[in-house]
Amino acid sequence: MKTLIVFNHPYEGSFCNAILESVLAGLKKGGHETDVIHLDKDKFDPVMSKTDLAAFVKARSDVKDAMLMLSPQVLDYKKRLEDTDRLVFIFPIWWELMPALTKGFIDKLIFPGIAYQYDENGKMKFCLNKLKNVTVITTMNTPSFLYRTIFGNAIKKSLLRGTFWKLGFFKCKWISLNMVKGSSEKKRKDWLKKIEKRFVNL
Template sequence: MTPNLLIINGNPKPDSLCHALAREYARSAEASGARVTLLHIGELAFEPDLRHGYDQMPPLEADLLALQQRLTAAQHLVIVSPVWWGSLPARLKGLLDRTLLPGFAFRYQAGKAHPEQLLAGKTARLLLTMDSPPWYYRWWLGDPIGRTLGKPVLGLCGIRLSHQQHLGPVHTASEKRRTGWLARACAAARDDVRRLARQRR
């Protein structure tokens, strides 16, 4: 069976290193035989702000309904994102708030502390760009995005965070280094597709 991948570029800018990394990952995954959906968050039409929390939920926009369908079908999720103030861009955080809903991503169970994981069996990769050195982000700051998304968000829904890549510092990177990062994204895609294909045998 053909591996099915969903890639989300979480940088809302129309042109960025994240955009290029997501595109190269998608190209390499397709060349390796996978079925790929690539979404750029800046092109999705939705309201990211939950003004009343989950008490008064607005109807899901067409792009969010389509995203839920693609996430259901995907075996592997790839989130490409810049690190802004140690965390995710607000629009990407809003996308997760609006999409990973009770009844879709998880379901509370009476008498049990942990909800039923409705997206169980999927894996995820984080590909993060930053202006800090990766060692500083991981060891000094404690990898805030990995800690936030790994168990509290993706893990709660049953998606296992299998890989993380930290690329930086971006603001001082030479063109040669940026090209090397694109090559790493391509290699990661090939590795992911091979792993998913083995799991399907």
Template sequence: MSRILVLDAHPDDRSLCAALAERYAVGARSAGADVELLALRDLDFDLDLRRGLRAEQPLEPDLLRAQASLVAADHVVVIAPVWWGSVPAVLKGFLDRTLERGWAYRYRDNGLPQGLLAGRSARVIMTTDSPGWWLRGLMGDSAVRQLRRSTLRFCGLRPVPATRIGPVHGSSAEGRAAWLEQVADLGRRDARRTPRADKLMPVVRVPAPVPDVAA
């Protein structure tokens, strides 16, 4: 059975992204996958990497649980809107904080990076108000490239196909229904893929027990 982690990276639970995440999960489950749907807006964590990479910033419990979910997954799906050629702050903060150096990636002695989440695949689904020719031809597809190449592939996940949904602004109810069915079909197809047997298993940080102040 394939284990799929779906990251809903839209701040609004009434958004098209949220609906797409739900529908993808339904499609994947109908094909037999074990699916965890994680809405980043519901997590309690500091979005900012306060001191960059100069000092350790302990992960909040929600991020520790997210790391455990990433380790357990065979396939990771990121669903987000394109905002200003990039992604929402909640997704950027989640990636900055969760994909720690030494956990999601490391640098070899020769200076080249090694992705420590290798053996997993991923998919990026992005909504946009811009037509595809504008995003890819004039804007360089910056948000998709950031997620696929500079983040997911950098950490070892591959392949990482991308699906672009849009233009959303001014879309009809029929068009949105078609997108929902398209994404459900992607979920069914991804669920039928055989999980890879070469997964690397990063160490999952275990939070220290909370002291009993009443003791």
């Protein structure tokens, strides 16, 4: 079983980076095969260009030609995404949403001819056939209650429901770590231990 981790944080000393290390440690202990897409180190371009949008339109009727219009980096990510059994996103929540690189990954990889296609009735059909589950791990400084009730639970609505559920893929889990900046060292270590254990026992 292979796990693909899509990681987005520019600072190597971040708590997100500590989470990544815990996830990798757990996967290693569990004997799982891993692959990491580090969007910041890859200098991933999140912007949908004119060519990308033209490919998006063309993919509805001619997937093969549409794929030829995509960048080599996106095609590499496509291959790795199609070859994974489990997908894990790790990123901070900034101003209630994911950073630009993560949003760009969604825009460019949850794409017709890659993650889904249209059937004869024009309905979207999920086509990452190997994928068994998606886990999203986020950090934020907003209290959980406020994020859900005042700020609209944006990650759940946009990424889980608005992306994966919309395509008919429902095996999604969100691990939200809140008020990270003010958390104690003990609290952070407990979080990391629980995350490592979770990924040992996938």
